[in-house]
Amino acid sequence: MSEVILRTEGLCKHFGGLQATHEVSLSFERGVTHGILGPNGAGKTTLINLLSGELAPSSGKIFFKDYDITQATSDKVSRIGIGRSFQKTNIFADFTCFQNCWVGAQSRLSSSMRFIRPARHLREVHRRTDRALQLCGLAERRNIQASSMSYGEQRQLEIGMMLATEPELLLLDEPLAGMGSEESLKITELLKELAKEHTLILIEHDMDAVFAVADRLTVMVNGAELETGDVAQIRNSTAVQEAYLGSSEDAA
């Protein structure tokens, strides 16, 4: 067994009376791509928001390596090496691609409270920005304003900004949301590429993509973990088929 990089213990989150996440205890191993599946309202995005510090849990704990990050805010979570991308494209629309990634890359300075030397002289930030653009496949589009790009490219940029922060662990919230099949393929290839060097936690509706990319899967229903296992085990699990795969076919 490889090392556990991220772990939750009895994680709960409720909004008023609504139990969005209920007693979730999961372990994520270094280098393993872990997919999280579940029908709408299963609490997947809430879980990501808890892991990334966007939300504070009602109870339970989160550990990154050996650090307790339960109460850490999203900026601290980012700084210790957990990057996240958003389901709804969350970019700086008026900035160019390069500038979008620049903001991510610059965040790895020990501090940006620097007032005198122009930022463009920072070679290290340049290098990280270029690398992120290269990885997410937007190197050719660096000077295009983000709002004028296609939806698919904006999704690529979304991932590029996260990569610019050079995270160890990536939290990806539906990176394929709303994409056409050709664009989906492109991103799926990118995810496979990233999986070689990073630990990925991937929320995704697109079954084919999840099965293609993930090593392990967790299925969530009504805010709770239903089953965790490798891809073959989840495919063949009757409980999962009833709860999720079956119902999604009905819905379709």
Added chain:
Amino acid sequence: MYTLTRPILIFLCLGVAALVLFPLVGSEFYVGLLIRIMILSIFAISLDLLIGYTGLISFGHAAFFGIGGYTLAIFFQDADSINFWIALVLVLSCSALVALLVGWISIRASGVYFIMLTLAFAQMFYYFFFESPDFGGDDGIFLFSKPEILIGSTSLIDLEDEHNFYYFVLAWMVAVYLILSMILKAPFGHVIVAIKANESRVRALGYPVQRYKLVSFVIAGTLAGIAGFLEAAHTGYVTPAYLGWHESGIVMVIVILGGMGTLFGPILGAFVIVLLQDFLPNFTEHWQLLMGGIIIAVVLFLPKGIAGLLYRLSNRLFTSKEYADVSQNSGDTPATVDVREQSL
């Protein structure tokens, strides 16, 4: 993240040259008026850092203008002479300290609540000075001498002379502009511009957003304090009106009219507003009505203010060539590609 196109840069240099030459030909009255305009410009650029770059709509910016003026007046009201260096240190530290306190509390709120908090703080200071007999109450405080800028025991420049004071204020205005454009090009500037665009994403990328907003607020408050200090030194008195919401409103109008997020726009805005206030009464008694109409027209038809108009004009005159230049440069700088309107 602050870039100027070449035509605008040339325009600004010509403007400064005109200001340098003006006292040689202009009347005393207009020298005095220009001093007031340039002081207002400093005040307005400092607010532009908040409104135009950080996305903090402060409606109490006059508080720091007033604190700057009152700091000078309170410490030197009975003094025979004012040592400029001591006064400057006092003004800088008092306005920074007050901005730190007001900002520390206000940035916890956002949107309309932030506006209300900054307004409430400014009104608190207004009533404090209005009702403090020790600080002159509603009459304010008079100052009987101008600051002396001493190096050793020799005076560097005699500020009693109106022309000297004019150049002194002009130097401050240029310096404040250059300081802010430097800050905006530095890593700090990139962060605050991003905060204005999408605050939660900046936090998710690993920045302690509140700290950056607070530092920006303190920088802006301190620079507004300098403007208040210059105003008090120039007119020789301070009154509670310095801190009133009317003053906060005027400076906000100047920033919006001149063009938010352009730094030089608010300077143009200050010139336009004060000169209109000076000229319009010659034509009609109801000049304020006319003034209101002009402001409405600018907001409706020039969304980026006077600065935006200049960008458009300069672009029409120097279009394609300039565009190509900038695109080439931006390969290795995080500068904006779009020179038609300065979005960053």
